[in-house]
Amino acid sequence: MKPTTRLLTIGLALFLANFASRGMAQSTPQQVKGISSQGVEWQALTVGIQVAVATNSTTEYVAWTLTDHDIDLSSSVDGVTWTTPITVGGTYSRGTWKAQTLNAPAIAVDSSTGLLWVVWTDSTTSDLYYSTYNGVAWIYRQGVSGSGWAAQNFFAGASPTVGGGNGITVAWIESLNGGGIYYSNWTYPGWSAPKIVGNSNWTASPSPSGFSTPSLTQALSGPSAMYWVDYYSQDIFGAAYIFGAWVGDNAIGCNSWTAQTFDTNAPAAANFTLKGQANAMLFWINLSGNDYQMAYTYETFGGNGCGWANPATIEIVPAGGLTNLGVGPAVSVGSRLSILAWPELISSGTSTVWYMNPLTLPGLH
Numbered sequence: 207m208k209p210t211t212r213l214l215t216i217g218l219a220l221f222l223a224n225f226a227s228r229g230m231a232q233s234t235p236q237q238v239k240g241i242s243s244q245g246v247e248w249q250a251l252t253v254g255i256q257v258a259v260a261t262n263s264t265t266e267y268v269a270w271t272l273t274d275h276d277i278d279l280s281s282s283v284d285g286v287t288w289t290t291p292i293t294v295g296g297t298y299s300r301g302t303w304k305a306q307t308l309n310a311p312a313i314a315v316d317s318s319t320g321l322l323w324v325v326w327t328d329s330t331t332s333d334l335y336y337s338t339y340n341g342v343a344w345i346y347r348q349g350v351s352g353s354g355w356a357a358q359n360f361f362a363g364a365s366p367t368v369g370g371g372n373g374i375t376v377a378w379i380e381s382l383n384g385g386g387i388y389y390s391n392w393t394y395p396g397w398s399a400p401k402i403v404g405n406s407n408w409t410a411s412p413s414p415s416g417f418s419t420p421s422l423t424q425a426l427s428g429p430s431a432m433y434w435v436d437y438y439s440q441d442i443f444g445a446a447y448i449f450g451a452w453v454g455d456n457a458i459g460c461n462s463w464t465a466q467t468f469d470t471n472a473p474a475a476a477n478f479t480l481k482g483q484a485n486a487m488l489f490w491i492n493l494s495g496n497d498y499q500m501a502y503t504y505e506t507f508g509g510n511g512c513g514w515a516n517p518a519t520i521e522i523v524p525a526g527g528l529t530n531l532g533v534g535p536a537v538s539v540g541s542r543l544s545i546l547a548w549p550e551l552i553s554s555g556t557s558t559v560w561y562m563n564p565l566t567l568p569g570l571h
Contacts, residue, residue, distance in 0.1 A: 233566035238268050238559040240288040250559035252549050256310040256533055257559055259547050261540030269313045275306040275329050285543050294324050298346040308363045314370025325368045325376050327359040334366050350376050352397045360414045369419035385413025403432050405452050410434050416472025435470045442473050460512035468495035471534035478539040489535045498522040
């Protein structure tokens with residue numbers, strides 16, 4: 207095992223929070239759909255791009271982008287029944303506003319405040335905005351910015367990522383500084399000055415590849431991890447934030463395999479507990495681009511000499527036999543509910559949203 211790989215593995219083992227999973231077992235994929243209070247049946251319909259998921263101690267959330275670029279969100283307290291979708295938006299200064307984006311939003315729950323966060327790339331300016339939801343209303347959109355800087359994604363179609371838990375961290379592909387991954391922490395209130403993911407020996411340069419954070423970060427100095435796709439090789443890389451510095455970067459793989467994803471689609475990552483040990487899981491679309499075959503691995507902490515289990519494949523049976531061109535999944539693990547979600551194309555430009563409990567998969571329980 208490479209020294210950096212061992213540090214990454216040990217670091218995550220020591221510092222990632224200990225998630226217990228007692229969630230209901232959605233071992234069979236189901237659709238995000240329901241019946242409104244008016245008795246009208248609805249289903250989540252997105253534009254065929256990645257969806258966003260989040261969990262806390264009581265609820266799981268799914269957010270998706272509509273054909274008109276609005277963002278809708280639904281929640282479930284039992285992993286089966288979903289609330290009628292609400293649109294991210296509201297009223298402000300006697301007017302109305304809506305979050306609009308060309309790609310997937312990012313969502314997370316801050317356990318310190320109980321607020322649900324949504325972060326997105328503006329569909330016209332590429333600026334990053336955020337809003338929080340207290341269960342009743344969304345605050346008016348605010349820029350992810352600080353003194354002398356404003357977060358701006360590489361292009362308007364790029365998605366940010368956000369890590370929740372005991373703090374909020376937002377990351378994006380910076381458009382003005384060579385396309386590296388930059389991140390900022392919410393400091394209650396305000397954003398910390400952005401920093402690049404990397405150290406004196408390397409920087410994560412995925413432009414314009416996908417990337418993701420696990421479900422837990424600390425706002426100031428605690429544990430964090432980042433996973434991204436190399437633009438040229440399509441290999442998935444990871445790094446851990448330990449003792450105030452990034453340790454990595456390491457290709458996710460072993461002697462006989464390397465995690466590679468189709469067309470630089472973002473991987474999905476989450477923390478979970480396996481036999482009392484804090485672990486990380488990683489999902490991605492395999493290199494063939496078949497979005498009904500999803501690969502995953504999880505940390506083994508050196509049990510096979512590599513730090514990661516050999517990848518397994520999830521066979522997802524398509525309802526309509528159409529391909530979604532390798533659009534990646536999203537995953538979040540909570541103390542009671544856990545969710546793995548992905549879009550399924552049903553017609554040109556329109557997809558339904560499917561989900562299951564990832565902890566029912568072999569090796570993850």
